[in-house]
Amino acid sequence: MSDPSDHLLNFVAVGGVSGWALPYWFHMLALTLTRAAREWFKKLPDGQIKSWDDLVVMFSQHFGQQKKHTRDTSEVLDVVRRDNESIEDFISRFNDESLNIGGISQDMLRGAFRKNV
Known part of the structure; x- marks a missing residue:
């Protein structure tokens, strides 16, 4: 995964166009993650995430250092x-x-x- 913000934006666009019900979003996101992101997701404690917004915040905080920096x-x-x-x-x-x-x-x-x- 190169830029977590890009990954989430693309994922939300696909989920919105596909008309997925919100519970599917969590399962579908897990399928798009690779290596460290997948391991991070698998290790999340049960009940820690109560909403999609919680997941987005936690994902962004954990992988924020990988965000692409814009060049001048x-x-x-x-x-x-x-x-x-x-x-x-x-x-x-x-x-x-x-x-x-x-x-x-x-x-x-x-x-x-x-x-x-």
Whole structure:
């Protein structure tokens, strides 16, 4: 699991679209968890979770350190063309980095690309 917030958002979206009754949500969530998250879920004491909100809070607190941190959009200015890097390779790397940074305006993308090519 990379980002617990993303996992929960995706899970809630699927559960809502699928029309699951709330008791199924707990069982279905358990099926989506892997490794440490699954072990954590299995070890929860009976009766500790009284609602879906309780589970979300406990899950978020326990796995919150794994949350993806947003990158500053200005980092796109640091994606420069390397010595001996073909223009095609640079374009590919620039696009990948830009997508990973996210939230960059089109004007900033164009400016950074022109400056760094």
